[in-house]
Amino acid sequence: MKIPVIIDTDPGVDDTLAILLALASPELDVLAIIVSFGNTDTEASYLNIFKLYKAISLHIKKHPDAQSRFPGFSSSRKVILARGAEGPLEGDLHSAQYFHGRDGLGGITTRHPDLSLEGDIPLEHPQLQIVGKPGVEVALELIRSQPARAVTYIALGPLTNLAKLVQLDESIVRSRLGRIVCMGGALDVPGNTSPVAEFNFFADPFAVKELLVPTPPSLGIPLERFLLLPLDITTVHQLSFPFYKERVDPAFESTSKPSQPEGKSVLTHFTSSFLERTREIMIEFGNDAMELHDIVAVWCAIENPPVEVEAEGAIPTLRPGWKAVKRKFEVERTGELTRGMLVVDRRDDEGAYAPGSNRAEVQAELEKHKFIHSGMYESTALPAQVEVEESAQTDPLPGHPSGVPVVYETPGPQALVQLMLERIWGVAN
Helix, strand or coil: CCEEEEEEECCCHHHHHHHHHHHCCCCEEEEEEEECCCCCCHHHHHHHHHHHHHHHHHHHHHCHHHHHHCCCCCCCCCEEEEECCCCCCCCCCCCCHHHHCCCCCCCHHHHCHHHCCCCCCCCCCCCEEECCCCHHHHHHHHHHHCCCCCCEEEECCCCHHHHHHHHHCHHHHHHHCCEEEEECCCCCCCCCCCCCCCHHHHHCHHHHHHHHCCCCCCCCCCHHHEEEECHHHHCCCEEEHHHHHHHCCCCCCCCCCCCCCCCCCHHHHHHHHHHHHHHHHHHHCCCCEEECHHHHHHHHHHHCCCCCCCCCCCCCCCCCCCEEEEECCEECCCCCCCCCCEECCCCCCCCCECCCECHHHHHHHHHHCCCCCCCCCCCCCCCCCHHHCCHHHHCCECCECCCEEEEEECCCHHHHHHHHHHHCCCCCC
16 A cells, blocks of 8 residues: 655755655655755745656656656646745755755756756646645645545655644644654764754754754654654765766766766756766765765655554654664754754763763762873764664653654665666666
8 A cells, every 4th residue: 555645845956866766666655745945945946846747757758668667757646736935933044055056956957958947837737736825734634634644744854844734733743644754963973064963954943843852842743653864874875976877877977078868868867967066066075976865764754654553652663674763862943053953962871982981980980099080081982873872862751752763774775776776767686
């Protein structure tokens, strides 16, 4: 049975690949795509959905046998497309155009006009049901119309839309939404937008606070149906650009040698046209690979459908190969340098002091033996990974949520890349 999903996205580079994977996955029934600010502004995000659908449509027109590869695109029921939030709940508006480009797709609007839209935004579309009502209202109606605990909400951008959805009707969200899969945050690794913050949580930390660490704790979303995929787990899932060139597009290079449509499928030309700029940026960061952040979240939704009954306070039920642990943190909302940081109390975390020792215990032992230390006590070890977190961090506290379920293990990067090759580009093993 298919999993009905609502995709909340700010279509930049990895979001676009994530949506392609969703539309190419027979396990999912994409009910709606809600676009918002984030990687670029809401209007550019909205246009990118039409560009994506245009690429699939042209691809299928040239290769009719590929239609079966995109069940979400060829569905008899149109996917609803709606606009979501144009800015955060509070605070300044930020975007990731420095990485994704002004149009969100690495500048293909000017570099590849053949992949851009012609004329005005269409009011009708063969595969999309274009609506004027706010995305949160669309999401609420869909959650009400589907069986209870059936819908998975996939949050690929800032959590603003989800926070507004809870504000609109908290009882419906808490009683009927089946699962929420969210890509966001950084716990034990550096951020990607700042030294300490991942972009989605940086873009609207107020929404993160309201949903995941609310005051009082009785508010927010049911965490036994929530899965967080932070940079800690998503960053290790990568698509090597030399591998992409070997297996998908032998002519792939960079903006110095832009993709040409001749000799390749439309879909390959489309993905190469926005990945060529991404490659340049990633090489500047010292990595000739694409990090598959949002794609991991869609993969998680594919592999882990909602369970009708989840015990309150439990970690969501996951299939073999997937593991999660509860983490406690607060989110910094207004820090001059730390906006969007997930602040973990490491004072009693064995990974915080070297090597593998409890800080309080080490200090007590030093004092017991009257040891005089001339240097720093602080650890120089690598950050603790989620799976080795001290039990004091995860044990329930009276009157406080027992933590946010965080995915720390998947079936592995190779499994995801192979899935993408087969489903998005039709490349066999």
